[in-house]
Amino acid sequence: MKHRDAADFDVASVRQDFPALHQRIHGKPLVYLDSAASAQRPVAVLDAMDTYYRHDHANVHRGVHTLSQRATQAYEGAREKIRRYINARTTAEIIFTRGTTEAINLVAQSYARPRLQPGDEVLISLMEHHSNIVPWQMACEQTGATLRVAPIDQHGQLRMDAFKQLISDHTRLIAIGHISNALGTINPVAEIVAFAHEREIPVLIDGAQAMPHTRVDVSALGCDFYAFSGHKMFGPTGIGVLYGREALLDAMPPWQGGGEMILEVSFEKTTYAALPNKFEAGTPAIAEAVGLGATIDYLEKLGIEAIAGHEHDLLAYATQALSQIDGLEIVGQAESKASVVSFTLANAHPHDIGTIVDHEGVAIRTGHHCAMPVMNFFGVPATARASMALYNTRDDIDALVAALMKVRQVLS
Amino acid sequence: MELADLYRDVILDHNRSPRNFRRLQSPTNTAQGFNPLCGDKLTVYLVMDGDRVDDIAFEGSGCAISVASSSLMTEAVRGKTEAEARTLFERMHALLAGETGEAEALGKLAALGGVRQFPSRVKCASLAWHALIAALDGAQQPAKTE
């Protein structure tokens, strides 16, 4: 049965932009429901990278020759696109990293570590991805500071009352996910930033899951740091961004040393380059940055609001369809939620679910989703997770439901 | 690659009703197995009588493959000498690594051979066996498949 999807969004034509979607897995058409782990790429991104490598590649910032200038323009052009897209004030505030993980580690080591003292606290939440937990644990271990963890409720929502109570004179930094990858919960980040700033506490937002789903305006949010990854938003792997307020980035020491990040080197003294280069030691991922720039163009062309509307429709449809399966429990039922559905199925371990639905062509994620504390909170070793992106359809959800029936049949 | 090769009847049966699925009150040896990839955790309990495995049981949570493998293992290892148990481990290892010629000597355990066509699931089948060896070694650390 064919369904119509949200009217103002031409999903059929969007799907044509993604070559990887059009293949068979175990003889069945691929149904890709694992975009929260990593999304697929549109042709526009593949072409941008290919063109860059075929025609424009050289090292950046170093040569006077034409290719080096073209490469520099392409690389810096991508930075400007990102600046504009997230509404940062200047490109000095856009640091290219390998991804969200590296961006958070940069802040933990270069911002937090030199400032933290015994007795100081860093506040995170229970629903964080490991990459927004471990870097803070490391910085706390290195400095004698304490990591505080705000609790969540049974629906998978941050308990804001408890969160606010955990903020004290000792809180030096708050690091919070915009959207939870394991539960889909959208956190009230604007409220958190406002509350924290009244107390002059800086806030880092892990935006890995938010960029493909929502408009992110760092100036309107007012956050101090915002981290995201290219590959979750239909861009390349190996590239991501740390947005940081210029005043904060300026005051931070470089994290890694090497080429690109210096002004002048002698054995007596090295002076560092200005932002953003100060934090980009070594030859960067140039083609990946170019690809990320193309991703931004692609998202702007479709319009993130239209994308969000389409996904909202899919989430409602999937929640309804999955809830009807006997023994299926949705883990994470926040009121404000992105298109992620984590679930368990009675008598079927997520690992078995993953293998069996794969044989029906359906790709979902199974496991702890790099959020072991969330699994412990809900008392499950793992969940199965279907995550939907702009190219998914109601038919994809129907295929998932049919595949879950197959799980029943195989394991019964 | 057929699903039925992975989920053979013996495996489904042992998943539905795992044998020796309990905690032993006074084990002489015990070890945990943990697969961080899927969150599978299990504990293997042994009662050794000298050189012989007098009793063996397991508990924990895991996927069908890991539960069935644990269950089949307890049946196969009970009553064996330590040396025989270690030989069985080697044979299982070879089977899961895709070496042919082991199936004959493994009897019922050969049903786990289908797993080798599913590389992401091999560790599910080997977890209990790693825990068994850790228990025999008297290891303090949980066994991992990594």
Ligand SMILES: Cc1ncc(COP(=O)(O)O)c(C=O)c1O
């Ligand atoms: C919420 C969240 N934060 C951080 C990350 C880490 O991103 P990356 O692995 O691209 O650095 C992920 C990706 O899994 C994520 O979902």
